[in-house]
Amino acid sequence: MRTHLFVTAAALVAAGALAPAIVSAQDAPPPPKKNLEVTGTAGFAQTSGNANATTTNFGNKVKYTARGWTLGEDLAFFYGEAENKVNANFWNGGLRAERRIMERIGLFVATRYDRNVLQGIAHRFEEGFGVDVKAIATPRDQLSFQVGGSLFQQRLTAGSTATAKRNFPAARLGLDYKHSFTELAYFQQTGEYLPNLSDSEAYLMNTESALVAPLSRRLGLKLSYVVRYNNAPPVRENVRLKTTDTFFSSGITVSF
Template sequence: MHYYLLNKEYSMKFVFIMLFSAISMSSFAQFKSEDSASVNITGGNTDLKTYTFKSDNSYTVEKSVYRAHGSYHYGESDSVRSAENWDFGLRYDYNFLPTTGMYVGELIEADRFAGYDRRYNTDLGLTHIFYKSDSATFLAEAGLRYAIEKPLDNSEDKKDFKGRIYTEITEKLQDNLKGKFWIEYLPNFSESKDYLVNLEPSLIITLTKTFSMKTAYLWKYDNEPPTGKSKYDHNYTLSLLANF
């Protein structure tokens, strides 16, 4: 319990330091924000409600990029809660070369339907852009992750050292249509069988300078999930995006 409180305090300090540093930067910085919302409400013979909200923000100053992102997903079936998960992350990138940089970040996840109450992830790694043009980009990231997972039954926290390999491809298919695919592999150095794989293909249709429509399929795989839980999670969304 004492370790958990220290870790929580560390996470909050990390949040405040990142926010204070970003706010205090030069007015010449570039700020970008992409926010999305997806709502599905069905009544009558089928009573189903799902809500998904996401926000991705970045603040660029010369070679430094400060990022903040969060998401929340909630679902009800016949007035009974059937899904609820959220995540919030902060990350700092420093590009010491035009196509190569390093990153450090903190990600907090919660998903009791997947068998855990909280998961705290501390990341450190490198990024590299292998290809970039006006119509396409291919980049990869590789790093280390220290994860602390708090089970639902209040048993001892699970602590793991993991790796992280991430690749992302984006391509402009038409003037108003962009495709994107990313995949993330998280090997577990503490327990080799307990690895994770996440991936998401998506299409974005530009409607106006500010608004777009996005269809995406998020797939998550946990090779050793908590007892009684499935190895697979997936979520299909059709969302309205707002870019600022």
């Protein structure tokens, strides 16, 4: 119940902050293009008394564009404890380089690291490549699709086993949609589907929904909901772990 009240309150705050931005979006000029975009987000919550819990989240994104090249970096971290027991420990970060070969078509290479202890993943590395196609590219709406492949190397936590191989290739289908209400207020949805090519019945799916409402020229409120799905999760101590992990976070974001 407390979680639902917190989510509702956070959503109301975001809606209130977005309202004037949405009203003025029709009259606002298109946002100027930036060669360098940097954002950082941090959030913290703590309860004590009859229940003791802490949650922390932070992340950042860096994007640099010049002469047909786009270089990007991103990082997300979630950590939580309840009654002195860890209930969330998730890292996810990556680097990506993209070269435009046509106005709306580019080639990319990327590397990524993630760690999800509660899902049995001590660490997992990914090296990927593919084609990025911009289906929509307007000042307010941007939609792109990615098709490619990846190589994974993973190590499970102690006592965990999995049917999937430690190292495996995967195909990759992805999308990235962003709607800008104003230069500072936007909604973004990303998703990826990663079918395991060495085990036809195993696959991964990851999504993130994010809403950013401006508080000032540089500061904003960000609400984020991350879903990590593994249809063939590891088994730990003869118990199959759950297929889905979700992370809801809210925090202050700084943009440059």
